[in-house]
Amino acid sequence: MDLDDLLNNLGGSGGTLSFDITSLLKLPIILILIGNIFFAVLLFLRVRILADTFKTPENKIVKAIILLHTGIVLVGTLLSLLFIILT
Numbered sequence: 001m002d003l004d005d006l007l008n009n010l011g012g013s014g015g016t017l018s019f020d021i022t023s024l025l026k027l028p029i030i031l032i033l034i035g036n037i038f039f040a041v042l043l044f045l046r047v048r049i050l051a052d053t054f055k056t057p058e059n060k061i062v063k064a065i066i067l068l069h070t071g072i073v074l075v076g077t078l079l080s081l082l083f084i085i086l087t
Contacts, residue, residue, distance in 0.1 A: 026084055033077045033084075040073035 047066045051059040 022087060029084055030081060033080055036073060037077050040070050044070045 044066050047062060051062055
């Protein structure tokens with residue numbers, strides 16, 4: 001093998017630039033997932049403020065449901081981000 005051949009093969013396959021559409025779509029999907037977490041946190045805060053403002057017997061149930069929703073959104077988003085990063 002010649003030194004020129006070795007230097008020509010260093011750049012990859014024939015020196016052409018490869019482009020993959022999935023790498024282009026990863027950033028918007030990650031931004032949407034971060035927005036989803038932000039929305040869940042805002043919903044959690046809004047419901048807590050409303051539950052603290054109006055005293056009703058269902059306050060603890062509503063707080064528990066919203067806390068469960070926020071946890072599910074957080075875990076689902078982190079799993080989605082993991083799958084996106086791994087692909």
